[in-house]
Amino acid sequence: xLAAGALAALAFPPVDLFPILxxxxxxxxxxxxxxxxxxxxxxxGFLFGLGLHTxxxxxxxxxxxxxxxxxxxxxxxxxxxxxxxLAPITALPAxxxxxxxxxxxxxxAFAGLWTxxxxxxxxxxxxxxxxxxxxxxxxxxxxxxVMIQPAAWIGVDGLTLATVLLxxxxxGGRRGVVAALAGLAxxxxxxxxxxxxxxxxxxxxxxxxxxxGNVSESRKIDGHDNVAIFRSYLAxxxxxxxxxxxEAGARPVVFVWPETAFPGLLQEDDIARRMIARAGRGxxxxxxxxxxSDAEGHWRNSVMAVTGxxxxxxxxxxxxxxxxxxxxxxxxxxxxxxxxxxMAAGNGVRTWHLPDVAPVGPLICYEVIFSGQVxxxxxRPDWLVNVTNDAWYGDSxxxxxxxxxxxxxxxxxxxxxxxxxxxGISAVFDAHGHEVARLGWNRQGVLVVSLGAPLSGTLFGHxxxxxxxxxxxxxxxxxxxSWMRRAGRRAVARRx
Numbered sequence: 001x002l003a004a005g006a007l008a009a010l011a012f013p014p015v016d017l018f019p020i021l022x023x024x025x026x027x028x029x030x031x032x033x034x035x036x037x038x039x040x041x042x043x044x045g046f047l048f049g050l051g052l053h054t055x056x057x058x059x060x061x062x063x064x065x066x067x068x069x070x071x072x073x074x075x076x077x078x079x080x081x082x083x084x085x086l087a088p089i090t091a092l093p094a095x096x097x098x099x100x101x102x103x104x105x106x107x108x109a110f111a112g113l114w115t116x117x118x119x120x121x122x123x124x125x126x127x128x129x130x131x132x133x134x135x136x137x138x139x140x141x142x143x144x145x146v147m148i149q150p151a152a153w154i155g156v157d158g159l160t161l162a163t164v165l166l167x168x169x170x171x172g173g174r175r176g177v178v179a180a181l182a183g184l185a186x187x188x189x190x191x192x193x194x195x196x197x198x199x200x201x202x203x204x205x206x207x208x209x210x211x212x213g214n215v216s217e218s219r220k221i222d223g224h225d226n227v228a229i230f231r232s233y234l235a236x237x238x239x240x241x242x243x244x245x246x247e248a249g250a251r252p253v254v255f256v257w258p259e260t261a262f263p264g265l266l267q268e269d270d271i272a273r274r275m276i277a278r279a280g281r282g283x284x285x286x287x288x289x290x291x292x293s294d295a296e297g298h299w300r301n302s303v304m305a306v307t308g309x310x311x312x313x314x315x316x317x318x319x320x321x322x323x324x325x326x327x328x329x330x331x332x333x334x335x336x337x338x339x340x341x342x343m344a345a346g347n348g349v350r351t352w353h354l355p356d357v358a359p360v361g362p363l364i365c366y367e368v369i370f371s372g373q374v375x376x377x378x379x380r381p382d383w384l385v386n387v388t389n390d391a392w393y394g395d396s397x398x399x400x401x402x403x404x405x406x407x408x409x410x411x412x413x414x415x416x417x418x419x420x421x422x423x424g425i426s427a428v429f430d431a432h433g434h435e436v437a438r439l440g441w442n443r444q445g446v447l448v449v450s451l452g453a454p455l456s457g458t459l460f461g462h463x464x465x466x467x468x469x470x471x472x473x474x475x476x477x478x479x480x481x482s483w484m485r486r487a488g489r490r491a492v493a494r495r496x
Contacts, residue, residue: 001044004028005051005090011136012056014400018136021167028094029110029168033102038095045094046087053083056131059398085124089117100479104172111164112475115468119157122370125324126345129369131401134159138404145434149191151411152458156371157468161475162187195432198455205358205383205451206284207248208428209240209255210420214444217391226263230272232444233257237279237286240446245282251450252284252356258422259289259301259365259389266290266304266313273311284356285314287420289364289387292316298344301327303362303387305354314354318346319364321373351379358382361415365389368417369405372464375413380461382454384415389422395441399425407433414455431455 008024010017028048035041060078093113100106114133121129134156137147151159162183169180213233219225237255244253266272266288280286286306294300301319306312319327327343349367351359361381363374365388375381386406390399403425410417411433418428424441428449439447460467 001047002051005048006055009055013404025167042091042095046091049087049090053086059393059396062394063392107168109479112472115161115472132160133163146191149194155460201453203453206252206254207450208418210426210447211236212426234279244448256287256420258420259387262290277311285354317362320346320348321367351376351381384417386419391423413461414458416451
């Protein structure tokens with residue numbers, strides 16, 4: 001089971017070997033059927049999940065290696081430890097699906113239960129919905145663009161449900177294979193139709209200058225090179241603005257620095273803000289990642305909008321979904337891994353209304369992985385900006401999987417997304433999730449892109465995660481009803 005789960009992780013970006021799910025899930029469901037009890041099925045599901053998440057999250061070890069002098073003992077435990085927390089999410093559907101009779105009813109129940117429990121990962125600590133199976137369709141290029149379009153209707157969790165169902169269908173023999181191929185064809189046609197036929201309006205979104213400083217995490221932690229880092233960001237900004245202003249035309253220009261790019265406390269540094277404003281002269285606003293201390297003395301991971309010749313702070317957004325074990329300390333741990341008391345969480349997503357700039361929704365780092373939780377529903381923005389620092393995870397699958405989440409949010413919400421990453425990968429996606437431009441890993445430079453228009457709205461953007469929840473329940477409830485009827489007949493028989 002461990003090996004089957006680990007092999008299934010090859011379906012995730014950047015390997016994208018999604019057909020591997022067919023044999024891997026076949027091994028799991030066969031093991032569930034062969035188990036002597038629900039406890040045995042749960043154990044086998046747990047082992048599958050342990051393998052899946054250990055392999056899929058192997059890159060967490062890179063973050064420990066950055067601080068190996070203090071946490072060397074965590075190096076062999078990081079990925080397996082996280083997988084131990086997530087593995088029950090796989091054990092529960094494996095156990096509960098045994099309520100259904102062997103055959104298509106059990107497979108149907110398993111797909112729905114997998115989806116429902118996988119969606120529950122948002123409640124683990126501050127939430128960790130990383131790598132849902134729906135992301136396996138984020139293939140490079142046009143094919144991936146087509147296959148992820150249904151996320152605009154059913155979200156990435158709906159894609160997860162469809163993915164598990166398609167992977168299980170071949171177990172039904174020739175008819176199952178034909179049904180799976182037909183399902184793929186319908187999926188592809190629906191995606192192609194949306195991609196080609198959805199109308200887009202003229203864009204009033206800005207031209208963005210995404211600044212990628214390529215500052216290693218060890219250099220940031222050391223702190224001895226802060227002045228040089230700041231000067232490098234200023235020089236890159238000046239260069240990017242010089243390229244952007246002729247291209248922008250009548251559009252406003254917005255420059256973006258990544259998460260915690262400013263090596264200090266920007267809100268308290270008037271001189272630094274004036275220097276940033278001078279470097280960005282001609283731009284309507286700058287979006288700068290920084291740390292700040294609030295009025296109560298709590299540290300916050302923030303992004304600030306600076307405007308005007310004096311670099312006035314026009315707005316501030318504080319990260320609301322904090323990284324467990326990285327930005328805050330879960331209370332259940334018997335040891336301390338987060339410096340001090342960690343960060344304080346913000347109040348949730350917001351929309352900024354900056355002078356001369358179309359409304360924008362700021363997101364910091366892994367907040368972007370939360371499907372249905374990236375936009376203020378009462379104040380919908382016209383575009384999203386995501387700042388991040390993936391330097392912690394090295395040149396691994398981690399930054400690629402993170403980038404895939406950004407692409408999926410663009411499709412779900414029908415909004416273009418501009419992403420500035422410290423060491424890469426900085427990128428821009430249009431409202432269909434098509435990659436417009438990127439600046440690769442471990443490169444220093446700027447990316448200048450005029451953003452496309454938002455779409456008028458999506459079904460998922462309006463109803464959110466209720467759609468995949470109802471779809472998953474629709475696959476589970478008929479099976480549950482069948483089990484309840486059988487249980488009732490057995491109870492009557494015993495009384496007689």
